Amino acid sequence: MQLKQLRKIAVFRALQLGDMLCAIPALRALRHTYPDAHITLVSLPWATWLRERFPQYIDELVVFPGYPGLPEQAVDADLSIHFLRYMWGQHYDLALQMQGNGSVVNPMVELWSARYTAGFYRREDYQPGPLFLEYPEGLHEIERLLALVQYLGITETDTRLEFPISLKDQASLQALQLPVPEHYVCIHPGSRDAKRQWPAAYFARLGDQCAQAGLQVLLTGTAGEAPLTRAVMNAMTFPAIDLAGHTDLGQMGALLKNAFVLIANCTGVSHIAAALETPSLIISMGGEPGRWVPLNRQLHTTIDWTTTPDFNLVEQALMEILQKDNSF
Template sequence: MKIVILRALKLGDMICSIPALKAIRTHYPDAEISLVSLPSMKNLFERYSHLIDEFIPFSGFPGMPELNFSPNEVTRFLSDMQEREFDLAVQLHGSGEVSNELINLFGAKRCIGFHQGPKNQDYLTYPNDLHEVERCLALLEILEIEKPDPELEFPLSKEDKKMVLDLCLPSRYVCIHPGASTESKRWDRMLFSRLADEISDRGTKVVFTGSSNESELVQGIMKSMKSDAFDAASLNLPIGPLSALIQQSSGLICNDTGVSHISAALKKKSIVIFTETSPDRWAPLDGNLHRALVRPSLQEVIHLIGEVL
């Protein structure tokens, strides 16, 4: 059996889909499973070769904002997909307004997904009120997969852990990740600066994490601090070593962004700050290990430092 799964989204969304991918693999252990996703997710899914047999870079498609596209690239992509002769196409990309049209062009014998209409044998009504992990799992009802496990996972390699050891960090440190995909999802940088000073005053080293394009943000926060901190954002760490850095920390403080889902997968304590999105959909499911705060004051976050971190 040949299965293709469409989920061409960013890091956090992809981590949230791992339980669904795991359930599909368990249900179809001998199937050849392909994943269509953003080209930037290729390195991530090299870690999940036990779930995915092939990673197929998404070309973009009219009406889907995740990638710019050219008509010629879309034509080549769809021709390649049709030549693969999939038995099943799974639309895990969203509510289906455009993505269902796309998977129908894959030429699979059967297509399933969410849509805005009533439930039928191949499509479920898109559920607006579920956590993202549970939403992905809910679709599997069509495949008669009962009670799939919502547990996240993020495999770390020896090389990931060695790279962190080579940084010679203290045995106890807290990671702060002040970036997010948009400015509106970021807590105030001065509050991060004061929070980092508070943690340092309590005798714990602060390590700032982020992508290379968040290095300027991190350096600005550090310049506003009274105490010293370690800037890991400027190192441009790949996702594996970055995750190992979080895994070896005492805990993570971050905005609603991809690393919050990595900390959940690693079962590492965290405080996740929400300023725009809904924690009901995006906060880690374990509310004891991970505390979600909506537009909190500095004192609200400080109050949780001892409890969570």
């Protein structure tokens, strides 16, 4: 049953880059079905960037101040009370909980007092109402979020990711005057969780393999990941260019757009590469590869290191990627 006359929609998803990019297909479906609705994203402060990147899907950002039980944001009691009062006063037609299985946040979203409240729930927990879908296990995150909007009567099924690259992004990358060659590979050895980082020495060995094939190796990451990219560079036999801390997300996207391949942990940049259709070799160190890896298995190769910690398997996968196009 499709909900009617939705003029104001609030979507709650207060997570990090890769998690948010996986929600774009569901947000696109929401916009397609309700083209005139005002869609508010309730998310973390960094998502201002997401609002600017996807104005066609997100009309407004409300910064989420945290909630007990959620690790993504420290809780500020005063801001939380102000936030709940604000959300209650907005009189949303639909509050859509896309944060997770709902075990922690469903009661909070109910306090927004929207005309309809929807989201995921677990059978062993409280079910707020008929518009809540039992949390489906075993699905890719993109497909899980699309299952939720389909449950609400939205027929959109397009799983395609997006990451628009603007002329400003391209110009700002050029303005940095980085030593970017014509043919290059991006190696991104960092991730938000240090436990999910593949060893720097392994990235270095793959970097040397790319260099032997004729590709310049670019090491990318945040400023905080500079020690990690430096460790990779120092472990390589061939020279590499260390760009850690020199690019923002838009510039990183422009860089990935023209890369021959991305080699990375299963982290946010893997979703950018998937959106840009840049081939990738992804090492999954944190489990649940079926939930987070790129869906296009022809273009993107994922190795689940938790089940097959075999460097030869990774090296073979890279060789197959390099042999697909040796025109560089």
